[in-house]
Amino acid sequence: MTTIKTAMPGVIYRRPSPEEEPFVREGETIEEGQTIALVEVMKNFNEVKADQSGRLTRFLVEDGDEVAISQDIAELED
Template sequence: MAEIQSPMPGVFYRRPSPDKDPFVQDGDPVEADQVIGLIEVMKQFSEVRSDAAGTLQAFEVEDGDMVNPGDVIAVVTEG
């Protein structure tokens, strides 16, 4: 398993915008370097990408939650 961690503090979003579908859902396949969410810091958005290819097992934070550097955002089962 691979943990996707927050690189910075901010607000985590699973969607590119409120009216769009989430980048990825629990159970979806993900590729290495695929965008799984965004972190907003002072109106600046940074992409959060998967470090590994596999299946997104689960998000560990909810859409709109505050995150800090090193917080686990999601878990990917590799393979």
């Protein structure tokens, strides 16, 4: 099992905007390079991309949570 980490500290969002569906749900398979969340840093939104393909088994953060740099945000089953 591996994890996806943040590259920037800030506030994490699992959907592109409040009304939209999440980028990815737990249990779904994702491709390398796919956006799985946004991190808001000083009012800028930065995409969090998967660095490898696999099944995303679990998110470790909630929508709107604070995240630190290099924090694990999701678990991936390769």
